Amino acid sequence: MDSVFKALADPTRRLLLDRLREHNGQTLRELCERLDMARQSATQHLDILVRANLVTVVRRGRERFHYLNPVPIQEIDERWISGFDKPRLQMISAIKNQAEEYAMTTETVPNxxxxxxxxxxxxxxxxxxxxxxxxxxxxxxxxxxxxxxxxxxxxxxxxxxxxxxxxxxxxxxxxxxxxxxxxxxxxxxxxxxxxxxxxxxxxxxxxxxxxxxxxxxxxxxxxxxxxxxxxxxxxxxxxxxxxxxxxxxxxxxxxxxxxx
The missing domain is CATH 3.30.530.20 (START domain)
Structure with missing residues (x-):
């Protein structure tokens, strides 16, 4: 859990997660193009996200595709969020899920x-x-x-x-x-x-x-x-x-x- 919080503490890494949330399964080149970031810098940040299990790398031939892994975020939710005000949070989550489902009906379904x-x-x-x-x-x-x-x-x-x-x-x-x-x-x-x-x-x-x-x-x-x-x-x-x-x-x- 410490590695997850450490990874999320950096705004650049949060931005990488946001970009993957918008378009999951990107190569390093695609992420660098979208963020105007040097490959070395992006690689260092992605390595931290991978070690925290927030990002998963899937190899296909010579290409490496990066995907969000929701499990650590879910564990944070269960340990640090849900227990404080669960009914209200569930209502907010339901609204959010409906909005996301609507968005997915008009966009490409992610992997x-x-x-x-x-x-x-x-x-x-x-x-x-x-x-x-x-x-x-x-x-x-x-x-x-x-x-x-x-x-x-x-x-x-x-x-x-x-x-x-x-x-x-x-x-x-x-x-x-x-x-x-x-x-x-x-x-x-x-x-x-x-x-x-x-x-x-x-x-x-x-x-x-x-x-x-x-x-x-x-x-x-x-x-x-x-x-x-x-x-x-x-x-x-x-x-x-x-x-x-x-x-x-x-x-x-x-x-x-x-x-x-």
Whole structure:
């Protein structure tokens, strides 16, 4: 928490966060152009934001894209803000959320990026993402595929019906560090919307891994809101399973924002 407050104390770093909030997923060159800042200065400030976990770097080829990570801000809200005047703050937040949702209906829907750290090795995380029995435990659905590039995959219910609530195609599979796949709603096969794309990046470091989930090409603001609730819940359950051998006592996605 100290590193987060230190990072936020500098007006230049707050400006960098503002620019990423306006347009998430920028390269260093794009950030420097928008801020009229030397690359060296921007790099130093971004390094501090990355160490504070306020910014996540996603590599694609030679490019490094910078994304906001909302988790530390949420922790500040829970620890230092919500407890003081929660009802009034919730009302203000509701107004703010409505304004942001309206804004997103008239602008490009941003990509969603979430980062979590797990006490496990890369092979265990990969298996948790691709093994049908394990996904059934922490996700409530079985992810079924042979996980070869070009193959189909299904997010099947565990009630024995065989119904898939999400389907898609495996775009890339580089075990145990990178998995890319499309997400589509099989209930709407004639939709002209381009399927969204999810990328899992598993980065091992000694006894832990950093798991970065990027969800791109979202159809609209409602889709962004839905996955913003869904991914943190699913990944919290995955983390609990790998670190303790058990999922959380209750399904975290059943909690509403108000309950949280």
């Amino acid at each position: 969603y990026v979430y980062v979590t750290y797990i006490r496990a090795n890369a092979e265990h995380v990969w298996k948790a993402l691709t093994d049908a029995d394990l996904t059934a435990r922490y996700w409530g659905h079985s992810n079924v595929s042979d996980w070869q590039p070009g193959s189909a995959w299904e997010h099947q219910r565990v009630d024995g019906s065989g119904i898939a609530d999400v389907v898609g195609q495996v775009v890339e599979a580089e075990p145990p560090t990178r998995l890319v796949m499309t997400f589509e709603d099989p209930a709407n096969p004639e939709s002209s919307a381009e399927p969204s794309v999810v990328t899992f990046v598993v980065e091992p470091h000694q006894d832990i891994v950093r798991l970065t989930v990027t969800h791109e090409k979202l159809a609209n603001a409602q889709a962004f809101a839905d996955i913003s609730d869904g991914w943190p819940a699913v990944l919290a359950n995955l983390k609990s399973l790998l670190e303790t051998g058990e999922v959380l006592p209750q399904a975290p996605w059943e909690m509403s924002r108000v309950d949280a």
